Amino acid sequence: MPRILLVEDEAAIADAIVYALQTEAFDVIRTGLGREALALLESEKFDVLILDVGLPDQTGFDVCRELRKFSQIPLIFLTARGSEIDRVLGLEMGADDYMVKPFSPRELVARVRVCLRRNTAVQTPVAAMKKSKFMHDAQGLRIEYCGQTLNLTRYEYLLLAALLAKPGAVFSRAKLMQDIWADALETADRTVDTHIKTLRAKLRAIDPEDVLQTHRGMGYSISTKT
Numbered sequence: 001m002p003r004i005l006l007v008e009d010e011a012a013i014a015d016a017i018v019y020a021l022q023t024e025a026f027d028v029i030r031t032g033l034g035r036e037a038l039a040l041l042e043s044e045k046f047d048v049l050i051l052d053v054g055l056p057d058q059t060g061f062d063v064c065r066e067l068r069k070f071s072q073i074p075l076i077f078l079t080a081r082g083s084e085i086d087r088v089l090g091l092e093m094g095a096d097d098y099m100v101k102p103f104s105p106r107e108l109v110a111r112v113r114v115c116l117r118r119n120t121a122v123q124t125p126v127a128a129m130k131k132s133k134f135m136h137d138a139q140g141l142r143i144e145y146c147g148q149t150l151n152l153t154r155y156e157y158l159l160l161a162a163l164l165a166k167p168g169a170v171f172s173r174a175k176l177m178q179d180i181w182a183d184a185l186e187t188a189d190r191t192v193d194t195h196i197k198t199l200r201a202k203l204r205a206i207d208p209e210d211v212l213q214t215h216r217g218m219g220y221s222i223s224t225k226t
Contacts, residue, residue: 002116003027005046007037007063008078009056013101017050020105021112032056034063041071048115050108053079053090061093068094074115076108091172118168133207136164146207155180156202159195163212163222172219196220 004021008014009032021028029046031037034055041049049067053060060077067073076097077090090098096118097111135144143150143160152160158180162171173192181191200212211223 001025001027002047002112003029003045004048004050004112005037005040006030006050007034007055007060008032008050008052009054010052013078016105017108020109024109026109026112034058034060037063038066041067041073046073048112049073049075050112051075051077053077053081061089064090064093064095074118076111076115078103088174092174092178096170118170133211134164136161145203148206150202150206152199152202155191156195156199159192160199160222163220167222170215170219170221175219192220 004026006014006017006021006028008017008030014030014032018028018030029040029044031040032055034057037049037051040046051060051063055063060079064075064077067075072094074096075094076099077095078099078101079090080101096115099108099111133146137143138161141157143152143157143164150156150160159176162176162179176192196212196214200210203211213221213223215221
């Protein structure tokens, strides 16, 4: 039974979420304080954290900053603020998803299931890579696909290596820009899309199966089934 920690101080919203999760056979622990949530996360095991941004003792963003120092638990932010900058900030801080109030508890349950599936894939990268068509020689800065060495530019190589490091994990465009193009200050954020396109073409030239996956509004991942 997946174990969920819900951090929400509005009783009506928390009650609806707890009911929806328990109806789907989730084990739910609930608190309305950020500090109490951090104490629980340090002492107990949970599978997904649902975290409200507006808490009475500290913001959900503050909780996330502290949390990421010791845990990579899948995290879904809840907030009444739906501006793009707030969503981007939450995702860049390490959140897996972001829901703006009001929302459907059933949709939240569906997103929790997505987080659980994604986390299972990330936790077993070795098993996934054993069946992979890829071979990554990190020291030689070389990646093979279906037995053929790929002819990659510097940024194509860095992008593909980042995706291969966590098969199944979804990387936002902002995260990829931060990790790969940090030294290219004048680079536009659409460069990620351009490099995904050229990578996809090079991979399809060897094998027509599309292993680079686009998640609309979220980012990119590489299939764990390859």
